[in-house]
Amino acid sequence: MSQRFRTSRHALTAAVATAALTLTLAACGSDSGSDSDSGSGSGQHSGHSPAMPGMPGMGGAEAGNGLGAAKGGYRMDPVTAAALPAGKATGYRFTVAGPDRRPVTDFAVDQTKRMHFYAIRSDLTGFQHLHPTMAGDGTWTAPLDALRPGTWRLYASFTPDSGSGKGKGLVLSRTVEVNGTATATPLPKASATATVDGYTVTVKGAPMAGMAHQLTATVTKDGKPVTDLQPYLDTYAHLTAFHRGDMAFAHLHxxxxxxxDHGGPSLTFHAEFPDSGDWRLFLQFRTAGRLHTAALTLNVG
Known part of the structure; x- marks a missing residue:
């Protein structure tokens, strides 16, 4: 066998081995990508923790930041006029259209409700957390308390119980104008504590954008630990956050x-903030049958 032939044969063998290795690595990469995108508990970005088990409507990365009217083939469509009256209670009516463009009527129960609805003004004041009622045709009505003039964003948080989005938590939103002259309220500086109705809430944690962290909220009254928190929506406290500027939404699990009826004084939350900067947190908890809402500003690195 000539030296030239042996050299050519070795080169061909090496080329075949390289090609086989390349195909193997490509197949492994394809399988890995498929796994990361499958399942309702997977986040959309690498590094995110999966949604908490047993909470289908609370998927952090999957639900998105709530700033779009449409996501995953679902769309929030208003029935109420674009402008709302100021200073009096009003009902905001809307539907959620599915991929077939028809109103969805089949929703999963999440924290005892099929729909969670939030309203907040552009300066992050006037927070309302409501639970709308749905008519047979899929039209939801959210009973809003009196609104101050200005631009408001209205969020619908839900989980379809059928169709292509079954089991996937979504948050959609739209902005509305409330008639009248708007006066902005400055956002309070970042603080670890807030006081409401005689209760003091202290939040500990150093969250970083795009990463899963744990936040701990401690409730005290007159300097003493509170241990009589009552269940509210299947938990001892409900925590929602909105980003300063773009009003991105985050629901902390x-x-x-x-x-x-003896929750407290410390409560833990699984937190994933999509962006850095200041976030306005609203912590809701119940004592003696009364619901309290504490608000504080948290800086996320």
Whole structure:
């Protein structure tokens, strides 16, 4: 066998081996990508933790930042006029259209409700967390309390219970104008504590944008730990956050298990903030049958 032939044969063998290795690596990469995109608990970005088990409507990365009227083939369509009256209660009516463009009527129960609805003004004041009622044709009505003049964003948080989006938590939103002259309220500086109705809430944690972190909220009254928190929406506290500027939405998942009417003083939350900067947090908790809402500003690195 000539030296030239042996050299050519070795080169061909090496080329075949390289090609086989390349195909193997490509197949492995394809399988990995498929796995990361499958399942309702997967986040859309690498590095995100999956949604908390048993909470289908609370998927952080999957739900998105709530700034779009449409996502995943679903769309929030207003029935109410674009402008709302100021200073009096009003009903905001809307539908959620599915991929077939028909109103969706089949929703999963998430924290005892099929729909969670939030309203907040562009300066992050006037927070309202409501639970609309749905008519047989898929039209939802959210009973808004009196609104101050200005631009408001209205969020619908839900989980379809059928169709292509079954089991996937979504947050959609639209802006509305409330008639009248608007006066902006400056956002309070970042602070670890807030006081409401005689209760003091202290939040500990150093969250970073795009990463999963744990936040701990402690409730005290007159300097003493509060241990009589009552269940509210299957948890001892409900925590929602909005980003300064673009009003991105974040729902922080409660981790503390409910066990009767003696919750507190410390409550833990699984937190994933999509962006850095200041976030306005609204912590809702119940004592003696009364719902309290504490608000504070948290800076996310």
């Amino acid at each position: 409660p981790e503390t298990e409910v066990d009767g």
